[in-house]
Amino acid sequence: MPTYEYQCDDCGRSMEVFxxxxxxxxxxxxxxxxxxxxxxxGGAGLLFKGSGFYITDYRSESxxxxxxxxxxxxAAGSSPTPAKDGAAASSSSSKEGGKGAN
Numbered sequence: 302m303p304t305y306e307y308q309c310d311d312c313g314r315s316m317e318v319f320x321x322x323x324x325x326x327x328x329x330x331x332x333x334x335x336x337x338x339x340x341x342x343g344g345a346g347l348l349f350k351g352s353g354f355y356i357t358d359y360r361s362e363s364x365x366x367x368x369x370x371x372x373x374x375x376a377a378g379s380s381p382t383p384a385k386d387g388a389a390a391s392s393s394s395s396k397e398g399g400k401g402a403n
Contacts, residue, residue, distance in 0.1 A: 306342045311335025 308315045330337045337386060362378035
């Protein structure tokens with residue numbers, strides 16, 4: 302349901318009212334009984350979420366700076382770690398040794 306803004310001509314009170322589009326505009330101020338008029342509002346911000354939209358488009362500046370620092374740090378030490386390569390080599394050689402023994 303849309304939110305409509307109203308303002309009283311007599312007492313100056315401003316209010317927001319949730320109404321259906323098909324409802325008639327309010328005419329009477331709930332405070333003083335004076336005439337109210339519907340105002341034209343600026344609306345609300347719109348943010349698309351879900352598949353097809355990139356959440357990175359809405360990241361804060363601090364997040365973007367931290368991500369950039371992380372990428373540059375990983376690029377400086379881009380060589381693979383020897384522990385991972387050594388572990389993979391030893392496991393494959395032990396498998397090959399097992400096949401040759403059978």
